[in-house]
Amino acid sequence: MLFSLLIAPAAAEAALPPSNPGTPPMSDSPWSLLPAASANAEALDTLYIFFWILCGIAFVGMIGVQAYFMWKYKKPAEGHAKTSPLTHNGKLEFIWSAIPTFFFVILFAWGEIEFMKQATPPPDAMDVRVTGQKWSWTIEYPEVKGCSLTNDLYVPVGVPMRLTMTSLDVIHSFYLPAFRLKKDVVPGRYTVLWFEATKPGLYPLMCTEYCGDEHSSMVGRVHVVAQEEYDAVLAKACELKQGETEPLEDFGARVVTRGGCASCHTTDGTVKTGPSFKGLFGRTETLSDGTTVTVDENYIRESILEPNAKIVSGFSPQMPSFAGRFDDKQIAALIAYIKAQK
Numbered sequence: 001m002l003f004s005l006l007i008a009p010a011a012a013e014a015a016l017p018p019s020n021p022g023t024p025p026m027s028d029s030p031w032s033l034l035p036a037a038s039a040n041a042e043a044l045d046t047l048y049i050f051f052w053i054l055c056g057i058a059f060v061g062m063i064g065v066q067a068y069f070m071w072k073y074k075k076p077a078e079g080h081a082k083t084s085p086l087t088h089n090g091k092l093e094f095i096w097s098a099i100p101t102f103f104f105v106i107l108f109a110w111g112e113i114e115f116m117k118q119a120t121p122p123p124d125a126m127d128v129r130v131t132g133q134k135w136s137w138t139i140e141y142p143e144v145k146g147c148s149l150t151n152d153l154y155v156p157v158g159v160p161m162r163l164t165m166t167s168l169d170v171i172h173s174f175y176l177p178a179f180r181l182k183k184d185v186v187p188g189r190y191t192v193l194w195f196e197a198t199k200p201g202l203y204p205l206m207c208t209e210y211c212g213d214e215h216s217s218m219v220g221r222v223h224v225v226a227q228e229e230y231d232a233v234l235a236k237a238c239e240l241k242q243g244e245t246e247p248l249e250d251f252g253a254r255v256v257t258r259g260g261c262a263s264c265h266t267t268d269g270t271v272k273t274g275p276s277f278k279g280l281f282g283r284t285e286t287l288s289d290g291t292t293v294t295v296d297e298n299y300i301r302e303s304i305l306e307p308n309a310k311i312v313s314g315f316s317p318q319m320p321s322f323a324g325r326f327d328d329k330q331i332a333a334l335i336a337y338i339k340a341q342k
């Protein structure tokens with residue numbers, strides 16, 4: 001629904017690029033397993049398949065014996081079946097208890113070993129910060145100064161990565177199906193996930209905790225790239241500067257994409273969590289305290305840096321601050337972009 005709203009029929013004004021192109025498909029066929037792109041995923045798949053085969057054998061064994069007994073001990077056509085004089089069989093009971101117990105212990109030990117591996121990030125892991133907010137993921141790379149991406153996680157093959165995650169508002173859940181990882185992202189505390197990617201490719205990233213009406217658009221992409229390309233790819237992804245010949249409002253459109261603004265703001269007049277950018281500039285708005293404000297450069301700038309300072313009546317204070325994420329040039333471009341949405 002989000003996308004159908006965003007991809008409005010070719011409007012005269014510059015259409016807002018979708019803030020989020022969505023996730024790559026999970027797999028080619030509904031019957032195949034999810035792509036496995038980390039050591040953890042491969043290990044868990046092996047455990048899962050072992051468990052699955054075990055269940056299959058147990059199921060066939062139990063249902064098979066049941067079916068056989070139904071046939072063997074069915075009511076005879078004539079007369080009455082005699083009740084067996086046997087009350088129990090100690091040897092048999094021991095066997096049917098010991099064999100499953102043996103396999104349960106194997107499953108426990110195997111699962112525990114994998115769990116412990118997953119719970120302890122290696123000390124040399126590369127750090128990435130993840131912040132969930134309604135309704136996007138901010139991903140920051142401490143080693144690239146000022147790099148803050150929205151919904152795009154870049155990962156080199158063969159390097160352990162540690163994600164330190166928190167939320168600005170409600171509980172979200174960070175889910176990387178191709179790595180078989182999922183963890184809650186909670187306001188006021190840090191949670192940690194780690195993985196080591198094994199296969200280059202593009203994989204889905206999702207929120208799996210219902211966090212509000214745009215929960216389903218809180219999706220992104222994991223770009224796993226070869227180690228030698230990583231620095232260049234990340235630097236390119238992080239760069240957010242106006243091109244030499246690029247008009248300011250076009251640069252502003254890229255800033256909008258980077259900020260994930262379209263999760264809440266449309267350009268076609270549809271009001272979502274925030275006001276639509278269409279016709280916004282120059283309008284006089286009434287605030288919740290009854291005073292009015294004209295939407296000019298100063299008001300937009302303030303709303304980006306301190307979103308809760310002046311809330312227009314009818315809206316709730318839901319926007320996170322972009323102070324420290326957008327610099328003055330990027331904010332100027334954003335203003336130019338909003339001005340252009342007539």
Ligand code: CUA
Pocket residue numbers: 132133135171172173207208209210211212215216218
């Ligand atoms: Cu965040 Cu659902």
